[in-house]
Amino acid sequence: MVTPIDIIKKKRAQAVNRIISKGYLSTKRVYVGMATCEIAAGSKEVMAEFRQAIANGLTDVYLSQKGCAGRCNLEPTVEVVEEGKIPVKYGKVTSERAREIIERHLKKGEVITEWLI
């Protein structure tokens, strides 16, 4: 008999596949905080910068929104996660900073240490 546990395991496998098909295994995963607090601090504009960069041909990047991690006075926050590396957490990201993160970090692999949380 197929139990609810069997069903949920299958659902999980399918969900993981769908996430991977959206590019999860890209070298860099970028998470932009998009809760009420982050949006109020300007994260929509930041998200738009990343979306634009991908539309303009930036590859090998998986972009996702996320809820708020709870670090209020450094919002908006953006994480860049790479397998085998320490996840990079940027605070107070503005449109300008987002553009620099795209140019320097995402394209050239440089961690911009002065903006780290």
Added chain:
Amino acid sequence: MVDLRKGEQHVNDQKYKLTLCDGPTCIHNRSREIRESIESEIEKQGLSGQVSIHLSGCLGMCKKGPILIVNPGYVMYGQVQPEDIPAIIKSHLVEGNPVAGKVIQEDHLYNRFFRIFGDVDFFGKQMRITLRNCGIIDPENIDDYLSVRGYEALAKVLTEMKPTDVVAEVKKSGLRGRGGAGFPTGLKWEFTANQKSDEKYVICNADEGDPGAFMDRSAIEGDPHTVLEGMVIAGYAIGSRKGIIYIRAEYPLAIARLEKAIAAAREHGLLGDNILDSDFSFDIEIRLGAGAFVCGEETALIRSIEGARGMPRPRPPYPSVSGLFGKPTLINNVETWANIPVIVLDGGDWFNAIGTETSKGTKVFALAGKVRNTGLVEVPMGTTLRKIVYDIGGGIPNDKPFKAIQTGGPSGGCLPAEYLDTQIDYESLAKAGSIMGSGGMIVIDEDSCMVSLARFFIEFTQDESCGKCTPCREGTKRMLEILTRITKGNGKEGDIEKLQRLGRMIQKSSLCGLGQSAPNPILSTIKNFREEYEEHIREKKCRAGQCAALLSYVVNDKCVGCGACKRVCPVNAVEGTRKEKHRILEDVCIRCGQCYDACKFDAITKA
């Protein structure tokens, strides 16, 4: 050596970050000795300057402790002993090969965020059960939730647990309501489960109203499915088919995400008829509140859902017997719901091992006020205020002295520095004269006036009083009048005693929690900062310089006569000729403080 970060130009951060669990069990199992051996071994093996050591809060894996995590890679070692350190450093950090026999593979729901945020002290010293997915998954995509073992707890319950087993597990966990009162959740579930009725309701209280508290909003916006999963499990446990989330309309994004989550869950057969092909059916709908503070009180909330004016009623009967539309109703807060899937998957015993004798698990606090790192802090019960304010919060800006901490929102009290080492749980906070409440936490330094602070909170509760019972309606009004008078410099002898008498009366005779707790900020500030009240009343002085009516502005000798103050003064109270020392006419001055802000030469003194 394997250079895992090749291609990076910046080398000023370390190659390896080691995290040691600094929870009480791991400390007991020699984790602090391990730290010493790591430090000496790093030195010996020539890695000085390349490795940083971090201490985490409890990681929740006490049975496998002490825990050591090596980053990058998030390799976790369990049951580490000081003797193991040389081999781990040599093999893993120097040669790049993790020591296989010591590595543990753990897949728990909690502390997932630690993988990404663990090396930042603000996050690393927390323990995240409720907010486990907030900030690491996409809240609008059910796939993200499913991939982190989402709805597995529900499947487990439907596959292998009887409703009574679920209630027993929640009881075993020792979880208590996170909305403020701290009633044992398992008992509530049991009472509702034991009622015989053709219909029962499950309600999520998301009517978060404390000024400065936003953990429920954050939890819903960051991880809405967790709340749904918790509610469905409860529905199964108590024999209900219908859930309602009562959330205030002023949280539009949280509502939108909940709606999206409910739709996605229905599509996946996780809500609706025959959930996961079982014979259990349950569905959830959202009801919007208009934002009245009193509707966070459960009986008022229920009346509001019924379509009546949100006003509390006397209990008993409790909602578990006669709640929504007179049917047995289980009502829990957002944070409480978010704990349920973890309790089901990791077990009530595991949850019960975290926290203090009387309060189990973790609590989320909204840390704000005069503190460097503001934000949401989730820590095990029993953590001291000092740890929250200094280790996680980073202390007070400009290293000003700590004056007090206000916990529990407008219904809570102010605790002075002597309570910094209090281990927080429901009982210890109550004993100290405050409450856990929903978890607001405001740090106060010497620049804040305790009388104005008390006045601010009573103004809020007075405004939100529903008016049904006289002590709350009239009593808070009188208290506000007296406090306003004191802050305006018109305080009278006997005012303090009158406030205390009124406060005790309101506490004892109000109908609901709002009134019963409304005097807390006043009574606790009188108890702990009575001298400030006396100064306001007798000397007409506000030591924090916050009560505008009690200040006078004086021009000192630093004045160069630039005229900046004269230009901004709205009532022409500044006189003087250019390049000569100016003067403020005290009887004209309205004490707005604009001259003080405008002066670039520190030439105006507040006294």
